[in-house]
Amino acid sequence: MNLPIRLTVNGEPRDFVLDDPRVTLLDLLRERLQLTGTKKGCDRGQCGACTVLVDGRRINSCLTLAASHDGADILTIEGVAHGEHLHPVQAAFIAHDGFQCGFCTPGQIMSAIGLISEGQAGDDPERIREGLSGNLCRCGAYAGITEAVLEAQKNLTASKDSRKDSRKTERAA
Amino acid sequence: MNQFDYVRPANVADAVAAATAPGAAYLAAGTNLLDLMKGGIARPTRLVDVSRLPGLDRIERLPNGDLRIGALVRNADLAHDSDFAKTYPAIAEALLSGASAQLRNAATVGGNLLQRTRCNYFYDTASACNKRAPGTGCDARGGDNRLHAVLGWSEGCIATHPSDFCVPLVAFDAVAEIEGKAGRREVALEALHRLPGTSPERDSALEAGELVVAVRLPASARLFSSHARYLKVRERTSYAFALVSVAAGLIIEGGKIKEARLALGGVAAKPWRADAAEALLAGARAEPSAFHRAAGAALTDARPSGDNGFKIELAQRIIVRALTLAASGTPDRIPALPASPFSSLAGAIS
Numbered sequence: 001m002n003l004p005i006r007l008t009v010n011g012e013p014r015d016f017v018l019d020d021p022r023v024t025l026l027d028l029l030r031e032r033l034q035l036t037g038t039k040k041g042c043d044r045g046q047c048g049a050c051t052v053l054v055d056g057r058r059i060n061s062c063l064t065l066a067a068s069h070d071g072a073d074i075l076t077i078e079g080v081a082h083g084e085h086l087h088p089v090q091a092a093f094i095a096h097d098g099f100q101c102g103f104c105t106p107g108q109i110m111s112a113i114g115l116i117s118e119g120q121a122g123d124d125p126e127r128i129r130e131g132l133s134g135n136l137c138r139c140g141a142y143a144g145i146t147e148a149v150l151e152a153q154k155n156l157t158a159s160k161d162s163r164k165d166s167r168k169t170e171r172a173a
Numbered sequence: 174m175n176q177f178d179y180v181r182p183a184n185v186a187d188a189v190a191a192a193t194a195p196g197a198a199y200l201a202a203g204t205n206l207l208d209l210m211k212g213g214i215a216r217p218t219r220l221v222d223v224s225r226l227p228g229l230d231r232i233e234r235l236p237n238g239d240l241r242i243g244a245l246v247r248n249a250d251l252a253h254d255s256d257f258a259k260t261y262p263a264i265a266e267a268l269l270s271g272a273s274a275q276l277r278n279a280a281t282v283g284g285n286l287l288q289r290t291r292c293n294y295f296y297d298t299a300s301a302c303n304k305r306a307p308g309t310g311c312d313a314r315g316g317d318n319r320l321h322a323v324l325g326w327s328e329g330c331i332a333t334h335p336s337d338f339c340v341p342l343v344a345f346d347a348v349a350e351i352e353g354k355a356g357r358r359e360v361a362l363e364a365l366h367r368l369p370g371t372s373p374e375r376d377s378a379l380e381a382g383e384l385v386v387a388v389r390l391p392a393s394a395r396l397f398s399s400h401a402r403y404l405k406v407r408e409r410t411s412y413a414f415a416l417v418s419v420a421a422g423l424i425i426e427g428g429k430i431k432e433a434r435l436a437l438g439g440v441a442a443k444p445w446r447a448d449a450a451e452a453l454l455a456g457a458r459a460e461p462s463a464f465h466r467a468a469g470a471a472l473t474d475a476r477p478s479g480d481n482g483f484k485i486e487l488a489q490r491i492i493v494r495a496l497t498l499a500a501s502g503t504p505d506r507i508p509a510l511p512a513s514p515f516s517s518l519a520g521a522i523s
Contacts, residue, residue: 003179021179021220024207044208048275057249057278063204064279067179068224111275118274120253126509133411134273 005070009033010079018067025069026050026061029076037077037106041136048135051107051114052076058114060134077106080113088155089113092148100139111135112149116156123150174210181222185229185352185386191221193354193382199223201245202279204272205288213298214289214305224281229386232257238392241350244283244385248338249274251282261394262503263341263401263420270405270512271337273412283385286339286349286365287377290332290442291414293317303329304373318479320416323488324472325441330373331478334366334443337512341403341420343444344436345394353383362388366443373442397422397434401503404495405438405512406487415439417488418512421495423459430454430463435471435496437488447471450492459500461493468492 003018009029016032026043029035029052038061041049045063052061053075080087089112092098099105111132121127128149129142137145182188192199196218200206209215223229229243232254240261242251251257252268272280294300294312301310313321313331321331339362347362365377379385405418418438424431433454435447450467457463468489475485494514 001178021177022174044211045204045276048273051275058275059279060204060275063202063207063276065179065200065203065207065220065222067181068200068203068222114278115274118249118253124509130411130510131274134275 003067005067007066007069007071008073009035010074010076016066021065021067023066024062025052025054025064025066025074028066029061029074035076035078038110039103039106041104041107046136047104047107048111049104049107051110051135053110053114056114056117058111075110077110080109087113088159089116089148089152092152092155093145096148096151097141097144098148099137099141099144104135104137104139108132108135108137108145112145112152115149116153121153123153125150128153174207175213175216175218177217178219179222180219181225183227185226185384188221188223188226189352189354189382189384191219192384194219197221197382199384201281201284202247204276204280205284209289212296214296223384229283235389238395240390240394242282242388242390244281244387246282247278248272248280248282248285249277252277258507260398261341261345261390261401262398262507263403263422263499264338264345264390266507266511267337267341267403267405267418267420269507270403270418282338282388285336286362286385286388287379288335289376291335292321292332295332304332304369304376307372307374314479316479319481319483320414320439321478321481322441323475323477323481323484324437324445325368325443326478327369327371327373329371330369330442332369332373332442333439334376334441335414335439336444337403337405337415337418337438339366340418340436340438340444341401341422342388342390343446344420344422344434345397346391347394348389348391349385350387350389351379351383352386353380357386359389362444363446369442376442394422396424396432399503400425400499402495402499403512404491404498404514406491406514410510410513410515417484417491419488419491419495421492421499423454423496423499425459425500428458430457430459433467433496435467435492437471437492440475440484440488447492449473454496461497464493464496464500465489467496 039049041047050062198217200220229245258265300312400423407413422434437445450471
């Protein structure tokens, strides 16, 4: 059985012919695109290491078939920085020691980017912890992770506001 | 995972036709089915991918006041729909207390209804399990069974239904709209899930090839929005299945309860509607003595199926807490820790 599918991965259109419908989105990313930043932890939807954004929403890439996502836009950890400029969430994880061994970190960061864009947690540490409960960290870096997400949330909100302000200024001019 | 054919039909009629083949299973988000397939518990020979069927991802208010929720609406989208969360707060809170944000972003309304039990012996293919392999016995009896059922169980199966969402759906008289070979039919949520009896392999009233296309909430469900809560006790405060959960809704006029809705999760193979407790609450003053009487009535028929007698006392306490919190008024916003009894000490009475 050959299934042709097209995905946009980190901004680039990619065409595949799946010779086996069992390929998960995670395995497609890791084994066929060599995008190994997305980790296979439990492979059963319990640890969150495989978190990616599909059409802007964070999901567990291990629990979904690649075939189901024909036409989708996928963002992985490899696609979040702009060249040498880290994504604000990446920078905040470094600033706040949001990791030790680093294995869960790509999933944590993708999940945090999703959380911030969902806009439900705001600057409440309790809501941030709850919103990231699908990402396990066996090193126990949770305190640093929460601090990092709080700071990134603040920076991203501020830069969004300042972009809005500058647009207003342009219109006024 | 076993090999299977993958088909993606263009409409409901084609999907139903494709799923009549023996061994076929519907695939929506797959958050439960793919997990079961990876473990070798489910071995469908054909997956009918319904995740893109048109028209099933809408939330619609019907002219008669009912709310119709398409089966492909994602759990997170429903819970975060501000009109929905305001009108049906206990249902939104239940949704947000389930699984993780990633899973709620993927999982669908229809899939949530038809997820399988999380009994460890069902998941372990080396164990005897009448639900997975009929006639092999039940290793949960006499095994590690503190999470198992205390109501409606049989000698053949003591598993519980894992859904949070279904508990308030049952409390508020939701109906499932089902499409099958013979056309469309409706089943009350309360009748959708089956008790095990002598055929625990059958979880639901669905016939082979039938597809849930929508869940409908009657207009009456809106009357409870000022006094509705969902509470859930877990082994950890987030991302865990319920030991015991309670959906409670009240209509209070002049300090008296006009009508009550009460259902329990984590205690049986189906969400457990507590009709006798509701009857006791109707007409009573909204105060602790009535809540305690209702809690007692709800668990009258309960008995341990193993090391889980604690659930019977726990369920009564959570019923009293849920009714107390519901009576004190639905919070303006769903708490930071949805459904957690630790979110608020208000109502912490014995």
